[in-house]
Amino acid sequence: MLNKVMLSTESRMRGDMQVRFGGRYGKTYCRKAVRRSVPSLRLGKGGDIFHLAGELTGSADFMEQLEFLSGKSGILPLRPLQERKKIPRVSGFEDVKVAELSHEALKAYLKERGIDPAIAGRFCKEVAYGIRGKRYFAIGFMNRSGGYELRNPMFKGCISPKDISCVSLSGKKNDTCCVFEGFVDFLSALVLRTVTDEDCLVLNSVSNLERSYAVLEGYGKIRCFLDRDRAGITTLESLNIHFGNKVTDCSGLYDGFKDLNEYLTKTKENK
Structure with a gap:
């Protein structure tokens, strides 16, 4: 309503x-x-x-x-x-502090999503911030412009600037890049070992797709682990138009599920 x-x-x-x-x-x-x-x-x-x-x-x-x-x-x-309009604009996030991921509540949330906190700790931080005088904390995943994607059980947001995130798992240039919509799916792929030493690109929002083109131009193979919804399908279509046969749709791995993380959590529940 x-x-x-x-x-x-x-x-x-x-x-x-x-x-x-x-x-x-x-x-x-x-x-x-x-x-x-x-x-x-x-x-x-x-x-x-x-x-x-x-x-x-x-x-x-x-x-x-x-x-x-x-x-x-x-x-x-x-x-x-x-x-x-007459009131000076106040930034939404105040006194932002970044530390290693250690809070038990955040670790418990990761476990609920099927993700090993030790794996998440390699790529994520614990971000504490204030909003209108109140303190909060969340899992933070940094993008290439220094902003953070934030996630906790009650909140999903971003500390600007908004941008894509690029991760090199091998530490050196790879011919293959794996594309994810969000960092939770990226972490899920690591848990499932569907990615090992490839480079990875996390859009952090499908609206960032065009920002990824310049990065993806340098790869011979683009493996897509996108959501199986309208936004994910449209994103895949755009990548196919732009990069042609370089693109591989890997969503068949989690056929019947909305995304890779849902597949991970449901698979663990059934074991």
């Missing part, structure tokens, strides 16, 4: 359309969908509700997006947008 309430409110604010939810017969209808100054849900841009909030507010800041969504859903009071 959060998505519907926010869209209805934003549509009325901008005069793009009139939307009704509920009513005597529970019908939903819209009319006068004429202007497209706000990106339409049919314009071909993927993403979750936070990506949409970013488009509507013109902000890439996670906390501003969250505040916007909270206000639209009635969860928290929100100042009018015109007032918010």
Whole structure:
């Protein structure tokens, strides 16, 4: 319902359309969908509700997006947008500290995902950070620009800048590169030993695909371990168009599962 309430409110604010939810017969209808100054849900841009909030507010800041969504859903009071524009922008993450992965709660989370903490510790860090005066911590996976992908049982986010991550397992140039959407799938491949000494590229988001092209140009073979959903299929198609027969779809390994990590966890549960 959060998505519907926010869209209805934003549509009325901008005069793009009139939307009704509920009513005597529970019908939903819209009319006068004429202007497209706000990106339409049919314009071909993927993403979750936070990506949409970013488009509507013109902000890439996670906390501003969250505040916007909270206000639209009635969860928290929100100042009018015109007032918010006058307030200096505050970074979402404060006092970021990076250390070796050691917290037992994070190790327990990795084990729940079927991942050996010792393997994760080779590539991940423990990142402590503040948001609006409160302290949090998460597993951090660094990208090539120095940003971190963050993951804990309750949160999935990123400390900017957002970028791809490149990992050399052998320490030297390899002719093969394995491509993953997220670092949890990358770690899953290490546990399953589906990768050994190949180079690996983690997109950290399918929206980073074009950033990977320059890196992938240097490889003779590209093995893809992408999610078996629409976003993953579209990403694979784009790679096939760009690199042709260099690309191999390896998702048959986890046929019947959404991604490599789901395959790993379900396989371990059945043993």
